[in-house]
Amino acid sequence: MNQTSELQKSAIDLISKYFGQSTAEVYDHFFDGEPDSVITTSVNEIMVEYLGEKKAKEEIDKFMEPLAI
Numbered sequence: 001m002n003q004t005s006e007l008q009k010s011a012i013d014l015i016s017k018y019f020g021q022s023t024a025e026v027y028d029h030f031f032d033g034e035p036d037s038v039i040t041t042s043v044n045e046i047m048v049e050y051l052g053e054k055k056a057k058e059e060i061d062k063f064m065e066p067l068a069i
Helices: 003-019 021-031 036-051 053-067
Strands: none
Touching: 003 021, 003 036, 003 053, 021 036, 036 053
């Protein structure tokens, strides 16, 4: 799997955890073919809106940290 696919998978896992599988599937289709920057921005926006900035950053870091180069 390439980096974009791994990022997308991590983003979908995080969305699924907080918003359920149906919402995750919608985002998965939305993310298809999108650059990393779009995926990251979208995940950040939805998570900050739902959890607040501090908690969202913590959760995003947990899911995305394994992808750090």
